[in-house]
Amino acid sequence: MVVPRFWRERRYRYSLIGTRCPVCGTIYFPPRDVCPKCGRESVGKMEEVQLSGKGKVYSYTVVHQNVLGYKYQKPYVMAIIETPEGPKLTGQIVDVDPEEVHIGMPVHAVFRRIAEDGKAGIIQYGYKFVPDKE
Amino acid sequence: MRDVAIIGAGETKYGEHWDKSLRNLAVEAGLKAIEDANISAEDIQAIFGGNMSAGSFVGQDHVGALIADFAGLAELNVPAIRIESACASGAAALHAGYMAVASGLYDIVLVGGVEKMTDLPGDMVTDILAGAADREWEVFFGATFPALGAMMARRYMHEYGLTREQMALLPVIAHKHGAMNPDAHFQREVTVDQVLNAPMVADPLTVMNCSPVSDGGAALVLASADIARKYTDSPIKISASVAANDYISLHERESLTVSKSTVEAGKKAYKMAKKEPKDIDLAEIHDAFSIIALLGIEDLGFAKKGEGIKLAEEGQLYYDGDLPYNVSGGLKAKGHPVGATGVGQVVELVKQLRNEAGKRQVPDAKVGLAHNVGGTMTSSIIHIVEVM
Numbered sequence A: 001m002v003v004p005r006f007w008r009e010r011r012y013r014y015s016l017i018g019t020r021c022p023v024c025g026t027i028y029f030p031p032r033d034v035c036p037k038c039g040r041e042s043v044g045k046m047e048e049v050q051l052s053g054k055g056k057v058y059s060y061t062v063v064h065q066n067v068l069g070y071k072y073q074k075p076y077v078m079a080i081i082e083t084p085e086g087p088k089l090t091g092q093i094v095d096v097d098p099e100e101v102h103i104g105m106p107v108h109a110v111f112r113r114i115a116e117d118g119k120a121g122i123i124q125y126g127y128k129f130v131p132d133k134e
Numbered sequence B: 001m002r003d004v005a006i007i008g009a010g011e012t013k014y015g016e017h018w019d020k021s022l023r024n025l026a027v028e029a030g031l032k033a034i035e036d037a038n039i040s041a042e043d044i045q046a047i048f049g050g051n052m053s054a055g056s057f058v059g060q061d062h063v064g065a066l067i068a069d070f071a072g073l074a075e076l077n078v079p080a081i082r083i084e085s086a087c088a089s090g091a092a093a094l095h096a097g098y099m100a101v102a103s104g105l106y107d108i109v110l111v112g113g114v115e116k117m118t119d120l121p122g123d124m125v126t127d128i129l130a131g132a133a134d135r136e137w138e139v140f141f142g143a144t145f146p147a148l149g150a151m152m153a154r155r156y157m158h159e160y161g162l163t164r165e166q167m168a169l170l171p172v173i174a175h176k177h178g179a180m181n182p183d184a185h186f187q188r189e190v191t192v193d194q195v196l197n198a199p200m201v202a203d204p205l206t207v208m209n210c211s212p213v214s215d216g217g218a219a220l221v222l223a224s225a226d227i228a229r230k231y232t233d234s235p236i237k238i239s240a241s242v243a244a245n246d247y248i249s250l251h252e253r254e255s256l257t258v259s260k261s262t263v264e265a266g267k268k269a270y271k272m273a274k275k276e277p278k279d280i281d282l283a284e285i286h287d288a289f290s291i292i293a294l295l296g297i298e299d300l301g302f303a304k305k306g307e308g309i310k311l312a313e314e315g316q317l318y319y320d321g322d323l324p325y326n327v328s329g330g331l332k333a334k335g336h337p338v339g340a341t342g343v344g345q346v347v348e349l350v351k352q353l354r355n356e357a358g359k360r361q362v363p364d365a366k367v368g369l370a371h372n373v374g375g376t377m378t379s380s381i382i383h384i385v386e387v388m
C-alpha cells in the first residue's frame, strides 16, 4: 500500500471525527455521506462531529492468531466499544491484563501506533483504548 | 418468472489438495455436474462461477473466463461470469444462475463455486479472509475474521448465558456427520473436550469452533423446470432463492446476537417457497464459526432466540433427528473452500433429496434449506429446494 491510503483517513482515525445526520440527529463513526435512516434527505447535509473518546466495552476477545502486521502484539485484546454519543467502535484495549477485561468496563481512546509494519513498511497510527483509572 | 430445477450436481473432495490448482478443482466439479446432468457442452448457455478471492489467494482474476476455457468451452464462446459475495460467493452464483433461467434468458446454465486456499501461508489466508469485513474500520485495528466471530460469541454468552461447553456441541455434531461423508475435509468424530481444549484462536473460539482452510469446487446444472425431465428422472426444484444484506461491520449493528440479513432472507425464502420452518426436512447452515450456526438456527425460525442450543442438547440436529443439521459435515467438517461452499451445500441437499447420501442419508428427505453467509452474517443467501 502507498501512503495516501492511510493519510486520507488520518483526521478521522487520529481525532475521532464522525458525522451527524441533521435530519434525525444520529451520529455515525466512521463518517458517512448518507444517513441509512434518512436516505436522500440527508445527502449533502451530513455534519462532522468529534467523539469524546469515552466508552464502555460492548464485546471483546483475546486474539491468539498470527496476524500480518500484528504478529509481535499477540495475544492482544480486540473490543467493540460503545460510546455515549451512540456509535460503536472496533479497536484494541491496551495497558490492561486481558483477564480484567469485561463487558461494561469503562475505557477511553488514546492515540497509538496500530501496526508495526504493513506490506510497504508504513507505520500506521490510530486509536486504541485503555481502561479508565478508578 | 418460471420454475427452475437442478438437473445435475457434482463436487470435488474438500481438503488440502497439494496436487490440484484452482482450474483443476473448478473443472473437476463442473465436469462431474455435467456428467450427472447427462448434457453435452453445447447445451450450456452460460456459466456463473462463485469465487471470493482467487486474485489474492493465487493471483488469478478473470476466473469465469479461465474456468470456461479449461472446461473446454472456449470454442463455443459460452459466457462465463464470476460472482463475489465473500464466503457467500457460491450461493450468490446460484442466485444469479437461478435468475438467469427463471427470467427466460437461458434454458440451461452451469453454476460453479471454487476456492484454492492452501497455496499461501496461514497468516496471509487470515488477512485475505478479513477482507470480508470492513478493511479500514475493523481489520485495520487488528480485528481478524475469527476475532469478529469471537466478539459475537462473547456477546451472545453475556446476553443468553451460553457456555463454551454448550457451543462445543455444534462442531461435535458436524464432525459426526463429516465422518460419514467421503468428500469431507475431516472424516473423524470429535468430543466436547477436544473442542474445548483445542488451541485458542480468539477467545472463546478454539480452532475447533472455526471452519478449516480448504480447497474445493462444487457445481450444479440448472434448467428450466419444464425441460428438466428430458435430462433426469429426479430433478430438484429450486423453490426459493433469496439474498439479504446488513451493515458490513459488526460495530454498526444494533445487536450482535441476531442477524438481520438472515432473518430477512429467511422470511422471504419461506414465503417464496410457501413453506414454514417445520416443513424443512434438513438444513445446511453456515457454520464458519459455531456462533454463526447458532444464530442461523434461531434466525431461520428453527428455535426461539437464546434457545437454539437446546436443539443440539436434545440430539435433534443429528441426521436422524427432527432437524438434521449440516449432514454433509458443514463448513466445520466438510470444509470451507469459501467460494465453493454455498454451491456445495446445495450439492449435498440434491444428494439427500435423491436418496443418494449413503450412511448419512436423512430418512424421507423431501425439502432442504441451505443458508450461506458472507462476512459476519453481513450477506445471507438462502435456497430452499424440494423434490419435484
Ligand SMILES: [Zn+2]
Pocket (backbone or CB within 6 Å): A021, A022, A023, A024, A025, A026, A035, A036, A037, A038, A039, A042
Ligand atoms: Zn438521519
